[in-house]
Amino acid sequence: MMTLFPQHTVSPAQVPGLPHRAGLGLKNEHFIEVLETLPDIGFFEVHAENYMVDGGPFHHYLGLIREQYPLSLHGVGLSIGGEGPLNREHLARLATLIERYQPQSFSEHLAWSSHGPVFLNDLLPLAYDAATLDRVCAHIDQVQSTLKRPMLLENPSTYLQFQHSTLDETDFISAIIRRTGCGLLLDVNNVYVSCINHQRDPLSYIDALPLSAVGEIHLAGFAEDTDSLGDRLLIDDHGAPIDNAVWQLYEQVLTRTGPVATLIERDNQVPAFRVLHAEAQQADGYLSQVNV
Amino acid sequence: MSHHAAFTNALLAPDQPCPGVLFSSNGADPASRFAVYRNNVHSSLISALSTAYPVTLQLVGDEFFRAMAGLFVQTCPPTSPLINEYGSAFAAFIQDFEPAASVPYLADVARFERLRVRAYHAADSQPLDQQAILQALQGQTDLGKLSLRLHPSLATLNSSYAVVAVWAAHQTEGAVATLNPRHAQSALVLRQGLAVKVFAIDRGSVAFIDSLNQGIQLEMAVEKALQASAEFDLHQCLTLLIGHDAITHLHSEQKVLP
Structure with missing residues (x-):
């Protein structure tokens, strides 16, 4: 009888970084379907704060899903741009989650969401000046250490x-990356939304960023409103399918960056899993074109 | 005042003007764009409350609930990035919210729904094997000195209204009409495995469970239960707890299980 040599293959869940594939935001309404069908998805991403609970179904299901898939941990509550010091308790909770789930990636936002004792549950804008740059860089140093x-x-x-911003957003981001060594999570929908809202050209915005630092891309849908002049005002609401303009911009980004792990985000009006899976397959299609 | 302080104040109070340091690159009135941030803050927090308090919402309707939750958000904005925990003070707010006075049991239903959310996310703790508990109880020479530790999800509520019945009536479509909410009821909430379960219990059982949770030994816990209700039935209450995997440790003065 033939003996097979033991095969030392690395499980997809244990790869060192996020794969250059499309991933999906993991919603609790899809836990069971994901575990029962084990869909061909590159990775899952979760909001860290949703898992800062003691026990119960969230940890139970994430633990099982983590055994099968690479994981991206995405924070929405650290308030890196806040005027005050970082919340050490919150940072400790993040460290505990990272220790528990060993995610391939951790990301947070260039924004603030807490002031004094109040948490505002939104990603609020920053003035781009030297003092803010110093503060954000010090906070990122603290997070990374x-x-x-x-x-x-x-x-x-x-x-x-x-009014008191002295730097372009792209210069501000480039300086942070240079000074702290952090990577860039390039949210292509955010680029499109902000550029329409501020009358900028999305491609020249992208070309002004240090694209070699891109470690992940986000794609999402936006809502549309108008301001007091009746001009288009796009709102990043994660509640709609990805817009064609954002898909086109994504394709152009990929020609510059090469293949990068790409997340489809949907946090509101969450549709059936197969609808999100179809968007992930569309992103995988673009990724395989640049892989060739 | 710092920029973020001014921004925070203007976000929370709808009648405040938007901070003067902002502009729109197309020259549009900044207030028309600041409204997006204000709406994000309010609607995301109101949605979080709607998700955590679904029956409270059904009892007063979507429009009333959103208006009430909106005032709560302005008065008690979150003080932690853990939105799962947001709303601990919501029931007390509802209690004092005069426009809701016509639904006198609304605050207790909110208290009950908060216990359900807490039970869902409570720490995991391995229950004792049901047979092992029964054997330990039967083989015990000094039963009264026993301490029981209960699952971290367990919580109780005494209400002057039929809080469990009101909640249960809203879990299925239709037929709510015959329910009389105006009789006292006590509630037990726990998580068995992954499922949150609720039970209507008597005040004696509430006193018993609360005593055990404070580490009080069995004999004294029974005494407190009987003080709360002469009809307290120890056997029935223990059967409920054992049958739903609510006992995680048994301690006598000599030995500890597990």
């Missing part, structure tokens, strides 16, 4: 600008 790993910083979607 506490978590003992580099983080990815996500570019924001914004609706207004500050």
Whole structure:
């Protein structure tokens, strides 16, 4: 009888970084379907704060899904741009989650969401000046040294600008990456939303960023409103399918960056899993074109 | 005042003007764009409350609930990035919210729904094997000195209204009409495995469970239960707890299980 040599294959869940595939935001309404069908998805991403609970179904299902898939941990509550010091308790909770789930990636936002004792549950805009740059860089240094790993910083979607900003958003982001060594989570929908809202050209915005630092891409849908002049005002609401203009911009980004892990985000009006899976397959299609 | 302080104040109070340091690149009135941030803050927090308090919402309707939750958001904005925990003070707010006075049991239903959310996310703790508990109880020479530790999800509520019945009536479509909410009821909430379960229990059982949760030994816990209700039935209450995997540790003065 023939003996097979033991095969030392690495399980897809244990790869060192996020694969250059499309991933999906993991919604609790899809836990069971994901576990029962094990769909061919490159990775899953979760909002860290949803899993800062003691026990119960969230940890139960994430633990099982983590055994099968690479994981991206995406924070929405650290308030990296806040005027005050970072919330150490929150940072400690992040460290605990990272220790538990060993995610391939951790990311947070270029924004603030807490002031004093109040948490506002939104990603609020920053003035781009030297003092803010120093503060954000110090906070990112603190995050990276506490978590003992580099983080990815996500570019924001914004609706207004500050009169005392002295730097372009792209210069501000480039300086942070240069000074802290963090990576860039390039949210292509945020680029499109902000550029329409501030009358900029999305491609020249992208070309002004250090694209070699891109560690992940986000794609999402937006809502549309108008401002007091009746001009288009796009709102990053994660509640709609990805717009054609954003798909086109994504394709152009990929020709510049090469294949990058790409997340489809949907946090509101969450549709059936197969609808999100179809968007992931569409992104995988673009990714395989640049792979060739 | 710092920029973020001014921004925060203007976000929370709808009648405040938007901070003066902002502009729109197309020259549009900044207030028309600041409204997006204000709406994001309010609608995301109101949605979080709607998700955590679904029956409270059904009892007053969507429009009333959103208006009430909106005022709560302005008065008690979150103080933690853990939105799962947001709304701990919501029931107390509802209690004092005069426009809701015509639904006198609304605050207790909200209290009950908060216990369900807490039970869902409570720490995991391995229950004792049901047979092992029964054997330990039967073989015990000094039963009264026994301490029981209960699952971290367990919580109780005494209400002057039929809070469990009101909640249960809203879990299925239709037929709510015959329910009389105006009789006292006590509730037990727990998580068995992954499922949150609720039970209507008597005040004696509430006193018993609360005593055990405070680490009080069995004999004294029974005494407190009987003080709360002469009809307290120890056997029935223990059967309920054992049958739903609610006992995680048994301690006598000599030995500890597990």
